[in-house]
Amino acid sequence: MNQIKVQTEPFDMAAIQEALRRSSAGIGAVVTFVGQMRDINEGDAVTTMTLEHYPGMTEKALQAIVDEADDRWDLMGIHVVHRVGPLQPLDPIVLVAVASAHRGEAFQACEFVIDYLKTRAPFWKKEQTPEGERWVDARHSDDQAESRWKK
Amino acid sequence: MNQIKVQTEPFDMAAIQEALRRSSAGIGAVVTFVGQMRDINEGDAVTTMTLEHYPGMTEKALQAIVDEADDRWDLMGIHVVHRVGPLQPLDPIVLVAVASAHRGEAFQACEFVIDYLKTRAPFWKKEQTPEGERWVDARHSDDQAESRWKK
Amino acid sequence: MINLRFFARLREELQTGSETMEYSSETQTVEAVVAQLKSRGGSWSDLFGDGQTVLVAVNQEMCDRDSSISDGDEVAFFPPVTGG
Amino acid sequence: MINLRFFARLREELQTGSETMEYSSETQTVEAVVAQLKSRGGSWSDLFGDGQTVLVAVNQEMCDRDSSISDGDEVAFFPPVTGG
Secondary structure, three states: OOEEEEEOOOOOHHHHHHHHHOOOOOOOEEEEEEEEOOOEEOOEEOOEEEEEEOOOHHHHHHHHHHHHHHHHOOOOOEEEEEEOEEEOOOOEEEEEEEEEOOHHHHHHHHHHHHHHHHHHOOEEEEEEEOOEEEEOOOOHHHHHHHHOOOO | OOEEEEEOOOOOHHHHHHHHHOOOOOOOEEEEEEEEOOOEEOOEEOOEEEEEEOOOHHHHHHHHHHHHHHHHOOOOOEEEEEEOEEEOOOOEEEEEEEEEOOHHHHHHHHHHHHHHHHHHOOEEEEEEEOOEEEEOOOOHHHHHHHHOOOO | OEEEEEOHHHHHHHOOOEEEEOOOOOOOEHHHHHHHHHOOOHHHHHHOOOOOOOEEEEOOEEEOOOOEOOOOOEEEEEOOOOOO | OEEEEEOHHHHHHHOOOEEEEOOOOOOOEHHHHHHHHHOOOHHHHHHOOOOOOOEEEEOOEEEOOOOEOOOOOEEEEEOOOOOO
16 A cells, blocks of 8 residues: 655654565565755755645645556555655655566656656755755756656 | 675665665665565465575676676665575565665666666576476566666 | 745745735736735745746645636645755 | 586586586587587487577676687586576
């Protein structure tokens, strides 16, 4: 089954992957993406980051992305967890884990979900650097990554 | 740093991923593939599987694949673990974890490593089914997956 | 009545996260609401002005500028997203 | 002397995992060694016969049939791999 969570507290990557991969002995492949906070961005040191989101819409947007992945590929479970609030370098920000009978579909669906999340789910990052706070700008490369999946 | 292991005992997926992702605060993405034993193959129930390999060559072949991934993409660590010996359904067989500053490279390199492993690393699966033992046949789809990466 | 919401950089620069607006013949499309907000001057006209990328969601679904708005809708404005 | 090794289905059907073979003018390429093995008849000619896919590694690196072999080399034969 699919699972979507948006939470302030850290998540247990191992427990999520273990629950997903053990959910069926028909699963042959689990592909997991973990995005974590880097201590540098655009060349500047980043000491803390704060993630804002749009409660209610966030969950709906993630659900729509997960549903579309399920439509496009033959999958056996998708788990998405995204943190909000304050984060430190090395903190995991997001996890996308996809199970399937075969690896090709799990790889594609996992990359699809994170590519769509990056452009369609209402999260915003604000970085604290030694020079002060700043909102992170959207990346052109994320738009390109999303557009690869347009049918 | 890169790490390659071939072992009879189960591996600790969480510990491997955690060590990899914590190895640098410059890592922004970790993509992990886990292949696990299915209880069904080619329509038949499979109760046990035994993985044979070619000690010595296996490690060299995996090292060559990992080195090539490092040449092709800008990565921050690749961990590969593959089990040999007897396995049960739901047992993880192989783990490939790749860290990078950005997700695109981690996804590509992870899929590349498992695609090459599937056609170039000397492992052989033998399945025990209710009808007896049988060696698993190589899949044409694995050759196709490998050929996508030819330059 | 429609419920307006502002997030991230917009929320900060407009110094408000939400407000209500009378539902009228002037608020029946996203474009019309944006025109009203822009006419307030100051940060409002800067942030909703030409060349600014402001995304819109109506009832928590991404929408275009020509999307229509009904009485009671929640209309949210925010910058391009940067999660993940 | 060259060291031959057999894996998986080959090892089982040939009922041996390894043997040594005199290094001679008849063992200087993979193709020549295969010809010798095939000439033994029985399972040998079946497994190394036409239409069989047998992979070869010389000193633990994948090789072609026309690869040359030196005295002391390890020459391994096995079916297409199925790990992962």
